Amino acid sequence: MIYYQVEKGGGGTMVPSVIDYLLQLPEAMHFARVQELCGDGVFFYRMLSEYGNGTFQLIEFEDDLLLILIGDYTPKDTFEKITEISEDYMEISQFETDSSSFKIGGRKKNQVDKGIYCYLNTQKKTYTYCEGGKPVRFTKVILSPKYFNTYFRLHDRNNAELLNSARDYILKNPSLPELNFVFQQIRDCQAEGHTLKIYLESKVMELLSLVVKGMxxxxxxxxxxxxxxxxxxxxxxxxxxxxxxxxxxxGEELAQIAGMSTARYQLAFRKYYGTTPYEYLKELRLNQALILLKNSDYGIATIAAKVGYHNSGHFAKLFKKAYGLGPREYRNLHGIK
Known part of the structure; x- marks a missing residue:
């Protein structure tokens, strides 16, 4: 087990700023900066070979109100990372792997599942764990309350209430196709310089608009x-x-697991998750298919079967309806045969 403790500043106090923390994080985790791949506010790192392999990218925007992180690495050893940040911020992430877990303060450890996750900083000590020998792939959007408040300045609810409502909505809907696809567009963007930042911020705005619409x-x-x-x-x-x-x-089997009648289960599920159990399961399946199409060599028919669709034609129609392009088109877009 390797321990990374990066919350302490020179005076022994918690790091006041999330940006201060993130700027020192890659090197604390044994990543080396690749200077020729860095640019204005864009920092690219490669993991030192004795600790694992992979990359870490950080994109910093003006006024320190917004950051984007893209990680894709496999550590050789399991590690624990301890952080404590005093600044308020919101983190909306997409995880393509499930090899990480975390706990806040003295709470129990939670597994990070594939899909969308949202975190509001509690200013408590946070412990993050990554398993050795297993890939870690994520895309994270870090928003300051000021950025969030600026986006919602015409909304009639106060900022704290909006932040909590947005977090709760995202946590209940981690597999929404629209949100997952926006994160894939952020991750796959090949633009550079000023064009890169314009594109990425437009995607962050799209992400927030989808959250508001859902709320x-x-x-x-x-x-x-x-x-x-x-x-x-x-x-x-x-x-x-x-x-x-x-x-x-x-529906009857699920209702039985929930200890409810079928009718009450259907209503309760829609009340809490905002959709039906069938639609929710479909979103889970399509999100997993999105990840498998990009990160595996399985054929499309095999992927369809793995996520519950034995008719690959029907699967392709559902995929295209959710993401705007078919499975084969999506693979071609990423140069995958």
Missing amino acids: EQEQKHISVKLDYKDIRNLRKTVTVMKNDLAAYPT
Whole structure:
């Protein structure tokens, strides 16, 4: 086990700024800067071979209100990273791997699943773990409250309430096709210089607009009331879906897992997740297909079967409806045969 502790400044206090923390993070994790690939506000690093392999990219925008991180590396050894930052910020991330976990303060350790994740800084000590020998791939958007507040300046809710509502919405909907596709566009952008930053910020704005749209369409009109036990049981059914995307659980089976009648389960699921169990499972499947198409050598029919579609033609139609292009077009876009 390797330990990286980068929260302490010269005076022994927590790092006040998320940017101060991020600018020192790559070298603290044994990445070396590749100067010829760096530019104005763009920092590119490669992991030292004795510690693993892969890359880390940081894109810093003016006024320190927005940052984008792109990581793709495999550490040789399992490591624990400890951070503590006093500045408020929001992090919206897409993980393409599930080899990481974290805990905040004294809470229990949580696995990071593939898909979208959102974090609001709590100013508590955070522990991050990455397994040795397993790839870590993520794209992160770091937003300051000022940036977020500027974007929502015409909204009638206060900033703290909006931040919490946005976080809750994202955490309940980690596999939304639109959000995942925007993150792929951020990650795959080949532009340089000023054009790169214009493009990336436009994608961040698109990301936020999708979050706002989703928040406004939440199923608040559904009259069913949910307590903590109901929400915990709803999450159990989502875990069942995630554990075997090729399975076809019936509404009755899921309702039984949730300890509800089928009718109440359907209403409760829509109330909490904003969609039906069937649509939610479809989003999980299509998100996994997006990752497999890009990061594996499986044929399209095999990928379709792995995510629960034995008719590859039907899978292709669903994929195109969600992402605007078919599976083969998506692979061609990334130069994959």
